[in-house]
Structure formats: C-alpha cells, structure tokens
Amino acid sequence: MSTPIDLNALKNRQMVAWASGDYAVIGTTLQIVGEQLAEACDLLCDERVLDVAAGNGNATLAAARRGCIVTSTDYVAALLERGEDRSRAERLQVTFQVADAEALPFADASFDAVLSTFGVMFTPDQSKAAAELARVCRPGGRIGLANWTPEGFVGQMFKALGKHMPPAPGAQPPSQWGSEAWLHTHFDERKFLVQVTPRTFNFRYRSAAHFIDTFRSWYGPLHKAFAALPPDGAKALEADLTELLERMNRAGEQSLVVPSEYLEVVITRR
Numbered sequence: 001m002s003t004p005i006d007l008n009a010l011k012n013r014q015m016v017a018w019a020s021g022d023y024a025v026i027g028t029t030l031q032i033v034g035e036q037l038a039e040a041c042d043l044l045c046d047e048r049v050l051d052v053a054a055g056n057g058n059a060t061l062a063a064a065r066r067g068c069i070v071t072s073t074d075y076v077a078a079l080l081e082r083g084e085d086r087s088r089a090e091r092l093q094v095t096f097q098v099a100d101a102e103a104l105p106f107a108d109a110s111f112d113a114v115l116s117t118f119g120v121m122f123t124p125d126q127s128k129a130a131a132e133l134a135r136v137c138r139p140g141g142r143i144g145l146a147n148w149t150p151e152g153f154v155g156q157m158f159k160a161l162g163k164h165m166p167p168a169p170g171a172q173p174p175s176q177w178g179s180e181a182w183l184h185t186h187f188d189e190r191k192f193l194v195q196v197t198p199r200t201f202n203f204r205y206r207s208a209a210h211f212i213d214t215f216r217s218w219y220g221p222l223h224k225a226f227a228a229l230p231p232d233g234a235k236a237l238e239a240d241l242t243e244l245l246e247r248m249n250r251a252g253e254q255s256l257v258v259p260s261e262y263l264e265v266v267i268t269r270r
C-alpha cells in the first residue's frame with residue numbers, strides 16, 4: 001500500500017523553489033500570453049478580476065490595462081513585489097495580496113473573472129485549486145487559464161527534469177491542466193462551459209546554452225535542481241535540455257526559437 005503524499009510538505013518545497021532565482025526575468029517574456037488571455041475572456045471596464053498564482057503579474061497587468069478592478073495573488077510575496085513594481089511604473093491601480101490558490105481568502109462568487117497564466121497548474125492539490133477557482137467566480141463569470149500541455153516543450157522540459165530530480169511519489173504532473181479531458185473532468189460537473197484553444201508561445205534566445213544559462217539562474221525549479229545535483233548530474237541534465245532545445249529549435253544555427261504549445265482556456269460559469 002502506497003504512502004499518501006504529504007501535500008503540505010510538497011507545497012513548502014515548491015514555495016522555496018519558486019522563491020529562488022527571480023522568476024520575473026522569465027515571466028516578463030511571457031506577457032503576450034496574458035494579453036491574449038484578457039482578450040479571450042473579453043474583459044470589461046470595472047469588472048472584478050482575480051489573478052491566481054499571478055507570479056510577476058502578466059495577467060494582472062493585462063486586466064488592469066483594460067480598466068478592470070484587479071486583485072493579484074500568489075503564495076510567494078517576492079513575486080508579487082515584482083508585479084507591484086510593474087503596475088506602479090504604468091500607474092495602474094492593483095491590489096496585491098499573498099494568498100494560497102488552494103484556499104483563496106475570498107467569498108463565494110466574488111469575481112467576474114478569475115485568471116491564471118502558467119500558475120495555478122503548479123498547485124500540489126489540483127482538484128482543490130480547481131474547486132477554489134470555481135467557487136470565487138460568479139454565475140455568468142469566466143475563468144481564464146493558460147496551461148502548458150504535456151506534449152509541448154515545457155511539458156517535455158519538466159519530464160527531462162523529472163529524470164534527474166524525480167517528483168515526490170504520488171505528485172500530480174502540472175501539465176494535467178494542459179489536458180482538455182482533465183479540464184472537462186474538473187469543471188463540467190460544476191456546470192461550467194469549457195472552451196479550449198490550442199496556442200503556441202515561442203521561446204526566443206541566442207542558443208540552447210543561452211536558454212539554459214538564463215533558466216538555471218532565474219527559473220525557480222531549474223535553479224534549485226542545478227544547485228541540488230552533483231556535478232555529474234548537473235552535466236547530464238544540461239545535456240538532456242540541450243538535446244531537447246536543439247531538436248525543437250526552428251531557427252537553425254543562427255538563433256534559438258522553440259515553440260511551446262499551451263492551452264488557452266475560457267471556462268464560463270452558467
């Protein structure tokens with residue numbers, strides 16, 4: 001009989017990982033995803049919008065630029081500080097609040113739209129997080145998500161990472177949120193209408209080496225992995241990532257452009 005996974009311990013490890021490095025260096029390159037999601041959700045002026053697992057605030061800023069009343073949340077305070085810096089620079093009015101995606105400190109049906117770009121998918125208790133998104137969304141409101149797929153580049157990158165730093169036994173892969181079937185399983189029974197659009201984000205770097213150097217310096221999960229692995233293990237992980245990047249590169253030898261599939265999801269509460 002398998003030992004039940006300690007979700008709280010896993011969450012604490014994840015918090016440490018995401019607080020390491022500086023995700024904002026990576027996150028700002030993904031801003032276009034937040035803008036596209038805001039348009040897909042057809043956000044309106046003065047709507048109440050919650051950004052869950054907001055990181056450095058890509059969806060937060062996109063919603064605020066459209067005149068929404070935005071609350072930006074994450075369980076890592078340092079990430080919210082990056083979002084706050086960005087909103088201040090643009091003179092945008094946003095409320096920033098530390099909050100756990102699995103226990104949102106808001107009343108039922110509090111928001112017109114609930115957003116998350118590559119954030120809530122990393123929660124340890126995925127069913128609980130999905131239930132929380134549904135709970136705080138008002139009838140007629142919508143949940144907007146951007147989730148990496150299992151088959152796309154980021155899904156493959158985490159598989160490569162898992163070879164060298166195996167996840168905790170029983171841990172659910174974040175890329176499940178990038179499965180249309182999984183989304184229907186968790187939201188159809190709550191009387192939500194799930195609409196999914198496959199999209200592609202292009203990672204643009206000088207080379208595979210440039211990508212790996214950037215991610216091992218700033219992207220929490222890879223930063224922690226490279227720091228924890230012995231030298232031989234770090235070299236093996238680097239080799240696997242290099243092979244993946246070069247195989248998926250569509251720019252030839254002159255540069256690195258790696259397409260990464262994700263699902264743009266709009267879930268409407270009936």
